[in-house]
Amino acid sequence: MLTLHTAELLVAGPGSAPLAGGAVLVEGDRIVRVGPYEELGAGAPHARVRRWPGVLTPGLLVRGADELLERTYYPDDPYETAELGTDPICGRDALDALKMTEARWGHSARRGTQKLLARGVVAVAGRFTVGSVRTAVVRSGLTVLAPVPYEGTPSLDPLAGRATPEGAFHGVLEAGAAARFAVFAVAGLAELPERGATTCVATVIAGRLLHRRR
Numbered sequence: 001m002l003t004l005h006t007a008e009l010l011v012a013g014p015g016s017a018p019l020a021g022g023a024v025l026v027e028g029d030r031i032v033r034v035g036p037y038e039e040l041g042a043g044a045p046h047a048r049v050r051r052w053p054g055v056l057t058p059g060l061l062v063r064g065a066d067e068l069l070e071r072t073y074y075p076d077d078p079y080e081t082a083e084l085g086t087d088p089i090c091g092r093d094a095l096d097a098l099k100m101t102e103a104r105w106g107h108s109a110r111r112g113t114q115k116l117l118a119r120g121v122v123a124v125a126g127r128f129t130v131g132s133v134r135t136a137v138v139r140s141g142l143t144v145l146a147p148v149p150y151e152g153t154p155s156l157d158p159l160a161g162r163a164t165p166e167g168a169f170h171g172v173l174e175a176g177a178a179a180r181f182a183v184f185a186v187a188g189l190a191e192l193p194e195r196g197a198t199t200c201v202a203t204v205i206a207g208r209l210l211h212r213r214r
Helices: 038-044 066-071 090-095 102-117 129-142 189-194
Strands: 003-011 022-027 029-037 048-058 060-063 121-125 143-145 179-182 200-205 208-212
Touching: 003 038, 003 179, 022 038, 029 038, 048 189, 048 200, 060 066, 060 129, 066 102, 066 121, 066 129, 102 121, 102 129, 121 179, 121 200, 129 143
Parallel strands: 003 048, 060 121, 121 143
Antiparallel strands: 003 022, 022 029, 048 179, 179 200, 200 208
């Protein structure tokens, strides 16, 4: 089935000129065409149309994801937050006090991957050594990449500390590429680092809508 995703502004990749009223035509897990909405819509009149506010860009890459998912615990809301609070828990002593098991790590990782998808993340780089965590990441749909260098502390928001968002993009939007992108409710690309990835309204991986802000 053809699906046409369109937003107020489309940025196909690093260095690409923003396209007002741009769109991405998707069939299955691949991009068929990228271009103006009017042009793509006329060529595919029976496509399902999804209209999004803001800027449509390639999905984001998180570096140091093993730190975020294997050495950080995300309390289960609402069952644990009264006792543990809502903030992620990290640090050896704090994690030791939780008496973590592989199963508990897997449950935490599932909650962590949902937080990543809600921030437009489509790929994670890291070396996962806990089987239940790796299973949770793979099942989430996120692409797993080998570790890559990064500076500072890993963050759920790949845009944190960046002057421009392009360095967090994973891939480009072009015909034949994987249908993997995100949409952020911002007025323009320059506004995205300031407001952050929590402005994400939609995350698409392999052509599937895996996050949609309600």
